[in-house]
Amino acid sequence: MISWKHSFNRLNEEFEMANKKKQALDNLFETGRISQTTHDAFNNDIHAVIMEIEKQQDTLLAKMQNTTQELDGQVKILESLLTNYEIQHAVGEIEEDIYQSEIHLLSNGLETAKRELSKIKDAVSQLTPPVEPPTVETPIDTILQ
Known part of the structure; x- marks a missing residue:
């Protein structure tokens, strides 16, 4: 799961270095x-580097x-298993020691998956530009009513 972090x-x-070079060139x-x-020659090289970085991004x-989709699926499975154990424990189908062991494992797995999912979603939001909602122009008469 951590392999994406290095990349x-x-x-x-x-990307930051290429932008600094572009600013220095400008x-x-x-x-x-x-x-x-000279500016154009260097600018073309820097532009090519930026385009390659964007392609890799x-x-x-x-x-x-x-990976986000896979983790979402894992979270759902772990939540289902956790719920199942909780229900079985509540009705007395599972012994206490087995219940404690399984709940501990499932809870740890669930929290780990949720943390990783949160980190990936944060990183994805940094790679994708924010999408601004379209603005709807409202006539002034409608606003004043």
């Missing part, structure tokens, strides 16, 4: 220290979304 951090660092051009031709995002 996520590496891509973020590379600054050199704006201050007249390099020509348009998209691939990672797809993998992370698949």
